[in-house]
Amino acid sequence: MIRTLHILLFLLVSLACRAQTFDTLAIYFALDSDRPIVNRTTEYTNYEQSVPGMLNVVRLEAHCDTTGSMEYNDDLAQRRMDAVLKLMANDRWDVSGAVKKIYSERKAGEDQNYSHDIYRRVDVYIKIQPPTNAQLLAMKLNAFAADTAQITQIDLTILFHGGTTIMMTESIPEAKALKDFMLAHPEIHADIHGHVCCGDNYPLSLGRAKLITEFLMKQGVVAKRLTYQGHSNYQPKVWPETTDEERKQNRRVTVDFKKVR
Numbered sequence: 001m002i003r004t005l006h007i008l009l010f011l012l013v014s015l016a017c018r019a020q021t022f023d024t025l026a027i028y029f030a031l032d033s034d035r036p037i038v039n040r041t042t043e044y045t046n047y048e049q050s051v052p053g054m055l056n057v058v059r060l061e062a063h064c065d066t067t068g069s070m071e072y073n074d075d076l077a078q079r080r081m082d083a084v085l086k087l088m089a090n091d092r093w094d095v096s097g098a099v100k101k102i103y104s105e106r107k108a109g110e111d112q113n114y115s116h117d118i119y120r121r122v123d124v125y126i127k128i129q130p131p132t133n134a135q136l137l138a139m140k141l142n143a144f145a146a147d148t149a150q151i152t153q154i155d156l157t158i159l160f161h162g163g164t165t166i167m168m169t170e171s172i173p174e175a176k177a178l179k180d181f182m183l184a185h186p187e188i189h190a191d192i193h194g195h196v197c198c199g200d201n202y203p204l205s206l207g208r209a210k211l212i213t214e215f216l217m218k219q220g221v222v223a224k225r226l227t228y229q230g231h232s233n234y235q236p237k238v239w240p241e242t243t244d245e246e247r248k249q250n251r252r253v254t255v256d257f258k259k260v261r
Helices: 002-016 043-048 070-090 106-110 133-146 169-184 202-218 244-250
Strands: 021-028 055-063 099-104 121-128 151-155 188-194 226-230 253-259
Touching: 021 043, 055 070, 070 099, 070 121, 099 106, 133 151, 133 169, 169 188, 169 202, 188 202, 202 226, 202 253
Parallel strands: 055 099, 188 226
Antiparallel strands: 021 121, 055 121, 151 253, 188 253
């Protein structure tokens, strides 16, 4: 199970590195059926388990094979469309803004490589939006909570104004995601570590770790579940730090999470 957690985190980081993109999800049907074929091996299940807000359905297209009359296939395509909309609504997809198009057998009749089976489907066009830092942190934390691993370390991407312990406004959603997780999982303790770049500055590293700790306490996280410490610049994430990006990576807060039953 620990290996499963590592795989999950790798996939989450990969998602975060993607630019906005589009994908097409095909949901298939048996002959003359308006019942979607969905099980644990189908592609739909993988999307169904994704985080709400990252995926946006922009278009649905319903198809049929050329068996039967046009009138019959128009009705069948509409029933297949309705079945997919109901399925996705039950799984809390937002399809309200999606374009819905009934092609029935029209595209099948134009396809020189036509095959009955592949046209018994509804195509779902999905816009994939990379997760925000707050969403990505929530995904990592929830993966840890669901796994059998007892400890894990996660780098926060919380930013501070240069040379201060003042959190930048853009980092507040990530701090809130950390708070939400800690409140939802009272069995988990957090040891918060502050780091700096560009030279020895233990007070600043300690102050940043303390800031996150005090933020969590003010939001209702019990103090006995939290510890903090500073490491100055003695544990850099990247070395040597010769670019602005490398220095930015070293100005960080890491958290060791531990399950305490």
